Amino acid sequence: xxxxxxxxxxxxxxxxxxxxxxxxRVRDLQSSFxxxxxxxxxxxxxRLYRKGVLDRVFxxxxxxxxxxxTRAEAALSFLLDEVGTVDDATLSELERLVRERRRAxxxxx
Amino acid sequence: xxxxxxALLVTLAAIPPVHAxxxxxxxxxxxxxxxxxxxxxxxxxxxxxSIAPAALAFCAAVFVVLPxxxxxxxxxxxxRPGVLMxxxxxxxxxxxxxxxxxxxxxxxxxxxxxxxxxxxACTLPITDWGLPAFAIDVNYPVVAVAGVIxxxxxxxxxxxxxxxxxxxxxxxxxxxxxxxxxxxARRLLMSACVGSRSLSAQQxxxxxxxxxxxxxxxxxxxxxxxxxxxxxxxRLATMPAPxxxxxxxxxxxxxxxxxxxxxxSMNATPARNGRREPLIAGIVVLSITIAAQGTPxxxxxxxxxxxxxxAQ
Numbered sequence: 001x002x003x004x005x006x007x008x009x010x011x012x013x014x015x016x017x018x019x020x021x022x023x024x025r026v027r028d029l030q031s032s033f034x035x036x037x038x039x040x041x042x043x044x045x046x047r048l049y050r051k052g053v054l055d056r057v058f059x060x061x062x063x064x065x066x067x068x069x070t071r072a073e074a075a076l077s078f079l080l081d082e083v084g085t086v087d088d089a090t091l092s093e094l095e096r097l098v099r100e101r102r103r104a105x106x107x108x109x
Numbered sequence: 110x111x112x113x114x115x116a117l118l119v120t121l122a123a124i125p126p127v128h129a130x131x132x133x134x135x136x137x138x139x140x141x142x143x144x145x146x147x148x149x150x151x152x153x154x155x156x157x158x159s160i161a162p163a164a165l166a167f168c169a170a171v172f173v174v175l176p177x178x179x180x181x182x183x184x185x186x187x188x189r190p191g192v193l194m195x196x197x198x199x200x201x202x203x204x205x206x207x208x209x210x211x212x213x214x215x216x217x218x219x220x221x222x223x224x225x226x227x228x229x230a231c232t233l234p235i236t237d238w239g240l241p242a243f244a245i246d247v248n249y250p251v252v253a254v255a256g257v258i259x260x261x262x263x264x265x266x267x268x269x270x271x272x273x274x275x276x277x278x279x280x281x282x283x284x285x286x287x288x289x290x291x292x293x294a295r296r297l298l299m300s301a302c303v304g305s306r307s308l309s310a311q312q313x314x315x316x317x318x319x320x321x322x323x324x325x326x327x328x329x330x331x332x333x334x335x336x337x338x339x340x341x342x343x344r345l346a347t348m349p350a351p352x353x354x355x356x357x358x359x360x361x362x363x364x365x366x367x368x369x370x371x372x373x374s375m376n377a378t379p380a381r382n383g384r385r386e387p388l389i390a391g392i393v394v395l396s397i398t399i400a401a402q403g404t405p406x407x408x409x410x411x412x413x414x415x416x417x418x419x420a421q
Contacts, residue, residue: 094365097373105330
C-alpha cells in the first residue's frame with residue numbers, strides 16, 4: 001500500500017471534481033486550472049485514480065473521472081471509525097505481533 | 110436602549126473576558142497521560158480541558174451575569190453601553206454564532222451522510238451489540254456509530270466479510286463503548302466549542318478511540334482479537350479520507366500502531382469505566398455553594414457590570 005496523503009494539486013483537482021455534478025475528462029477540467037499543464041493534470045488525475053480516490057471510465061477516446069465518494073461522505077469522516085492507510089510492512093509486523101500474542105495466551109491457558 | 114437589549118448585550122459581553130480568563134487559567138495545564146493512567150481518564154481529561162473555557166464562559170454569562178443584571182438593574186433606568194462593552198458584546202456574539210454554525214453544520218453533515226447510507230443499508234440481525242446495526246456498501250471500510258439519541262451502527266460489507274464472528278463481536282463491543290460514553294454527543298460539543306479540526310479535538314478523538322478499545326477489551330484474549338480486527342480493517346483501507354476535509358487523523362499509521370501495541374500489552378482485565386462520581390460531586394457542591402452565596406455574589410457581579418457598561 002503506498003502513501004495516500006493528497007498533495008495540494010490533488011486536493012484542488014478533487015475539489016474541482018466535486019464542484020462538477022458529472023464526471024470530467026482532462027480537457028473538461030483544464031479551464032479550471034489555467035496555470036497547470038495538460039499533462040500535469042492528466043498525471044494528477046491518474047494518480048488520484050491509482051490511489052482509489054477517483055473512478056474512471058474510458059469513453060470517446062479518453063478517460064472520464066469522477067470521485068469515488070461524495071463530498072458529504074468524505075466530510076462525514078469525523079463520524080467514522082476508520083483505520084487510515086498504513087504501509088504493508090507495518091501491518092505485517094503488527095499481524096506477527098498479534099499471532100505471537102495469541103500463541104502466548106494459548107500456552108498460558 | 111431598552112432593558113432587554115442591554116441584558117442581551119451584557120450577557121454576550123461577559124463571554125469573551127470569562128473565556129480569556131479560563132483559557133489563561135487552564136492553558137498552562139498540559140495533561141500528559143502516565144503509563145498507568147486509564148485511557149478513559151485521559152480522554153475525559155482532554156475533553157474537559159478542551160471545552161472548559163467555552164463552557165465556563167457560556168455558563169457564567171447565562172447563569173451568573175444575566176441573573177445579576179435582571180435582579181439588580183433598576184427598572185426604567187436606560188443606560189447607553191460604552192465602547193468597551195459594545196466591542197466585547199460583538200466578540201461574544203461572534204463566539205456564539207460560530208459555535209452554532211459549527212454545531213449545525215456537524216448535525217447537517219451527519220444527517221446527510223446517514224441518510225445516504227440508509228438508502229442502501231440492510232439491517233443486520235445481530236442483537237448482541239445492543240444497538241441497531243446496518244450493512245452498507247461504500248468505498249471505505251466504514252465501522253461507525255452515527256447518531257446521538259438513536260445511535261445506529263454502520264458496517265461496510267467488506268468488513269463483515271473479512272472479519273470472523275469473534276472479531277465482529279470485538280468491533281461491536283468497541284462501538285458499544287463509544288455509545289455508552291456518549292462520544293457522539295461529546296464530539297458535537299467539541300465541534301461547537303473548539304471546532305472539529307482543532308488540535309484539541311484531534312487529541313480527544315485519538316484518546317476516545319483508545320478509551321473505547323480499553324473498554325471493549327474485557328480480557329487479554331478479547332484485546333488480541335480486537336487488535337487483529339483493527340489490522341484487518343486497515344488492510345481494507347485502500348484510500349484515506351481526503352486530507353483537506355479530513356477532520357480526524359486518529360487512525361493514521363502511528364495511531365493504529367499505538368492502539369495495537371496497547372491492546373497487545375494488556376495483561377489483566379482492565380478496571381471498568383473510570384469513576385466520575387468525584388467530579389459530579391464537585392460540580393454539585395460548587396453549584397450549591399454558589400447558590401447559597403447567591404445574592405451577595407450576584408450583587409458583586411452587578412457592580413462589575415456597571416463598571417463595564419460605563420467603560421469607554
